[in-house]
Amino acid sequence: MTHYVIIGDGISGSSAAETLREKDPEAKITVITDEGEPLYNRILIKEHAKGKLPEAPISIHDEGWYEERDIDLSLNTHVTSVDTDARIVHTHEGDELEYDKLLVATGGTPTQLPVDNSDADGIHHFWTFQDARAIREHADQADKGVIVGAGLLGIDFAAVCGAQGIEADYLMRGDRWWRYALSADGAEIMHEGMRDVGVEPVFDSGVDRFETDDDGHVTAAVDPNGERYDCDFAGVAIGLTFNTEYLQGAGLEEDNGIVVDEYMQTNVDDVYAAGDITRFYDVLLGEQAQNGSWGSAKEQGRIAAVNMAADEEAEAFEWVSSYSITHFDFPFLSFGHPTLGDEHAERKYSDTEWRRIAFKDGKIVGGVLIGDLSPQSKFKQLMREQREVADQAEVLLEQEVDLDELAAPQEQ
Amino acid sequence: MASSELPSSEHASRPLRLECVESIPAGTTTRHVDQLDTETLDTFYAALDGDRSLLEADTDLEIGEVIVFTEYYRVDHV
Ligand SMILES: Cc1cc2nc3c(=O)[nH]c(=O)nc-3n(C[C@H](O)[C@H](O)[C@H](O)COP(=O)(O)OP(=O)(O)OC[C@H]3O[C@@H](n4cnc5c(N)ncnc54)[C@H](O)[C@@H]3O)c2cc1C
Numbered sequence: 001m002t003h004y005v006i007i008g009d010g011i012s013g014s015s016a017a018e019t020l021r022e023k024d025p026e027a028k029i030t031v032i033t034d035e036g037e038p039l040y041n042r043i044l045i046k047e048h049a050k051g052k053l054p055e056a057p058i059s060i061h062d063e064g065w066y067e068e069r070d071i072d073l074s075l076n077t078h079v080t081s082v083d084t085d086a087r088i089v090h091t092h093e094g095d096e097l098e099y100d101k102l103l104v105a106t107g108g109t110p111t112q113l114p115v116d117n118s119d120a121d122g123i124h125h126f127w128t129f130q131d132a133r134a135i136r137e138h139a140d141q142a143d144k145g146v147i148v149g150a151g152l153l154g155i156d157f158a159a160v161c162g163a164q165g166i167e168a169d170y171l172m173r174g175d176r177w178w179r180y181a182l183s184a185d186g187a188e189i190m191h192e193g194m195r196d197v198g199v200e201p202v203f204d205s206g207v208d209r210f211e212t213d214d215d216g217h218v219t220a221a222v223d224p225n226g227e228r229y230d231c232d233f234a235g236v237a238i239g240l241t242f243n244t245e246y247l248q249g250a251g252l253e254e255d256n257g258i259v260v261d262e263y264m265q266t267n268v269d270d271v272y273a274a275g276d277i278t279r280f281y282d283v284l285l286g287e288q289a290q291n292g293s294w295g296s297a298k299e300q301g302r303i304a305a306v307n308m309a310a311d312e313e314a315e316a317f318e319w320v321s322s323y324s325i326t327h328f329d330f331p332f333l334s335f336g337h338p339t340l341g342d343e344h345a346e347r348k349y350s351d352t353e354w355r356r357i358a359f360k361d362g363k364i365v366g367g368v369l370i371g372d373l374s375p376q377s378k379f380k381q382l383m384r385e386q387r388e389v390a391d392q393a394e395v396l397l398e399q400e401v402d403l404d405e406l407a408a409p410q411e412q
Numbered sequence: 413m414a415s416s417e418l419p420s421s422e423h424a425s426r427p428l429r430l431e432c433v434e435s436i437p438a439g440t441t442t443r444h445v446d447q448l449d450t451e452t453l454d455t456f457y458a459a460l461d462g463d464r465s466l467l468e469a470d471t472d473l474e475i476g477e478v479i480v481f482t483e484y485y486r487v488d489h490v
Pocket residue numbers: 007008009010011012013032033034035042043045046077078079080105106107108126127128153156243246274275276277291292293294295297322323324325444446
């Protein structure tokens with residue numbers, strides 16, 4: 001009987017466990033997580049932190065879910081090392097688990113700012129349900145906030161401050177929010193959204209150090225220009241550090257993440273990886289890529305499991321991811337790899353509508369839609385078909401996108 | 413004919429509506445919009461714009477669940 005061991009019970013690990021049980025009813029399956037609760041909805045914890053959503057709807061699996069599927073679940077168990085020659089997983093309690101096939105699905109941990117007092121009381125990072133509970137409780141009592149990290153996770157802190165009535169300064173490096181994917185026009189719409197909820201974007205800033213009171217609670221952030229921003233609440237979201245420490249010596253190829261092919265196989269036999277932690281071969285892009293989104297992590301878990309159970313390269317990962325921001329009156333959707341590409345086309349349609357498409361070698365590789373999200377499925381379809389359309393950007397920038405107006409694809 | 417007597421194909425194409433709700437009671441299935449598949453997402457956006465009616469058969473939405481978008485939307489039969 002094959003023993004599958006999955007490290008991590010986020011959406012990638014959990015979706016792999018579910019698929020493995022479907023594909024291999026007789027197998028032994030073990031899921032190990034260092035969190036104290038089974039899979040929950042990580043993309044809804046921000047709604048809890050905002051004070052809007054109660055805890056119950058955020059849970060996805062209870063322990064019974066694993067029992068019903070005869071899956072062994074180890075909560076509060078930290079994997080400390082993996083011996084890939086002996087095929088043994090070691091845990092912090094000294095337990096050893098032998099595996100036949102292993103899935104690494106351990107995601108990342110928010111990176112701390114390398115500045116003085118960055119671990120002071122009142123400074124929050126946001127990844128787990130426990131983080132969300134602490135943020136909610138503190139935000140409810142806080143008055144003045146500082147946010148650092150001008151990306152997709154930083155903006156969740158802005159939304160928390162807005163919803164919890166915290167007046168906040170959002171300190172950004174550079175002249176706009178998410179400068180790698182948005183031009184000034186697109187970013188300005190987001191800045192207005194922040195201002196509308198009481199969060200002021202501050203440009204060409206950042207944090208040089210935090211100041212604290214005698215009890216070690218944050219009182220201010222000082223930026224590199226020497227400007228001081230009072231705060232009793234701070235949110236830091238400057239990126240993720242992948243949880244690979246326990247894999248030292250395991251022989252897995254790493255490149256800021258675990259390198260896998262399109263079948264989620266690492267370079268070590270019978271070791272697979274899935275979810276945020278992977279640097280995977282993106283068949284649509286034609287190169288290695290990374291992705292931090294729920295849908296992509298879930299699909300990678302499923303694909304890894306299909307190939308683990310089949311014991312061959314049965315199905316490749318082919319996926320266009322998307323990531324929404326739903327905090328403001330207008331919606332925002334980023335799809336594919338909006339920060340990549342060698343060419344871009346964009347248009348502003350109104351004070352709350354904007355679109356940008358990124359092309360590589362003439363093909364769409366990603367984009368950002370603000371306000372009107374309706375063209376998303378058409379752009380994703382063109383990505384899946386790998387159509388060369390950069391020279392017809394005008395059609396793609398029409399308010400109503402009609403794919404029939406595109407010239408017929410050339411025979412390859 | 414009572415709705416329970418409808419042939420299953422007619423059941424499946426019953427129109428749905430999205431009702432904006434302020435709060436979510438415990439026990440309500442709740443999904444973020446990023447959990448919807450591309451086709452469901454498309455119909456969801458169109459239904460919000462009033463462009464298209466939402467048919468049960470075209471989506472993976474479930475009656476009673478709440479979708480978190482710029483508002484919280486409860487899925488119901490029309
Ligand atoms: C606040 C927030 C908002 C987000 N919003 C969105 C959104 O709107 N849309 C979207 O698509 N995505 C969003 N994301 C991203 C999305 O949640 C992730 O891409 C996805 O959950 C990644 O899943 P995963 O299974 O790869 O990793 P994770 O969910 O991080 O799971 C990894 C698990 O492994 C455990 N682990 C780590 N190391 C060990 C070890 N040594 N031993 C045992 N267990 C270990 C961790 O504790 C964790 O439980 C958001 C993320 C956050 C934090």
